[in-house]
Amino acid sequence: NAGVMQNPRHLVRRRGQEARLRCSPMKGHSHVYWYRQLPEEGLKFMVYLQKENIIDESGMPKERFSAEFPKEGPSILRIQQVVRGDSAAYFCASSPFTPQYSSYNEQFFGPGTRLTVL
Amino acid sequence: AQTVTQSQPEMSVQEAETVTLSCTYDTSESDYYLFWYKQPPSRQMILVIRQEAYKQQNATENRFSVNFQKAAKSFSLKISDSQLGDAAMYFCAYRRTSGTYKYIFGTGTRLKVLA
Numbered sequence: 099n100a101g102v103m104q105n106p107r108h109l110v111r112r113r114g115q116e117a118r119l120r121c122s123p124m125k126g127h128s129h130v131y132w133y134r135q136l137p138e139e140g141l142k143f144m145v146y147l148q149k150e151n152i153i154d155e156s157g158m159p160k161e162r163f164s165a166e167f168p169k170e171g172p173s174i175l176r177i178q179q180v181v182r183g184d185s186a187a188y189f190c191a192s193s194p195f196t197p198q199y200s201s202y203n204e205q206f207f208g209p210g211t212r213l214t215v216l
Numbered sequence: 217a218q219t220v221t222q223s224q225p226e227m228s229v230q231e232a233e234t235v236t237l238s239c240t241y242d243t244s245e246s247d248y249y250l251f252w253y254k255q256p257p258s259r260q261m262i263l264v265i266r267q268e269a270y271k272q273q274n275a276t277e278n279r280f281s282v283n284f285q286k287a288a289k290s291f292s293l294k295i296s297d298s299q300l301g302d303a304a305m306y307f308c309a310y311r312r313t314s315g316t317y318k319y320i321f322g323t324g325t326r327l328k329v330l331a
Contacts, residue, residue: 129317131317131318131319133319133321139323139324140220140222140307140321140322140323140324141261141307141319141321142321143318143319143320146316146317146318153316154316154318156316157318187259189261191261191319193317204263204266205317205319207260207261209258209259209260210259210260212259
């Protein structure tokens with residue numbers, strides 16, 4: 099069973115360009131989370147999606163960032179008009195179950211995409 | 217809002233010795249989960265150990281164990297018989313049992329293992 103896959107692993111963009119980061123969850127997982135890790139910091143939650151629905155985007159910057167998880171295909175994190183401050187590692191995690199009170203649902207992390215903005 | 221604090225930016229341990237990494241958190245919830253993740257230079261996040269808040273017994277996974285003090289909101293990780301492969305960043309994380317299940321991570325502790 100393949101793990102969470104993210105591509106590309108490394109992405110270089112110039113200021114003002116668009117960045118598209120892809121995440122394929124583990125087989126059978128229908129919940130996806132995106133986290134951002136700035137240099138020398140911990141991971142910070144950005145957005146939580148189920149198929150075709152954004153459930154919680156409280157960690158997403160208000161402008162330039164968007165995320166989707168279509169019925170078919172990978173989840174996409176899109177950053178428009180990138181700036182140097184967007185340089186970070188972006189992690190995707192997936193989980194298998196519909197969250198239920200007091201049931202444990204581990205999130206499985208992908209290897210991350212390191213975005214460098216020149 | 218929940219917060220997670222790791223007050224040790226860096227720790228060192230001699231190979232085969234024991235080291236304890238500290239983590240405190242703040243929450244008004246009574247039920248939640250706590251985790252320790254390891255991040256080696258490859259950046260892959262690897263789950264080390266997890267603890268359910270309603271369980272009083274401390275979790276143990278081989279050389280890794282936790283000291284969970286619910287009243288003090290403390291969740292430390294003890295690594296016994298440290299190995300060179302344990303060198304990594306270690307992140308403490310909190311997750312509610314309801315809501316959106318997002319993880320809240322601390323800022324991490326860099327562990328160095330000395331041969």
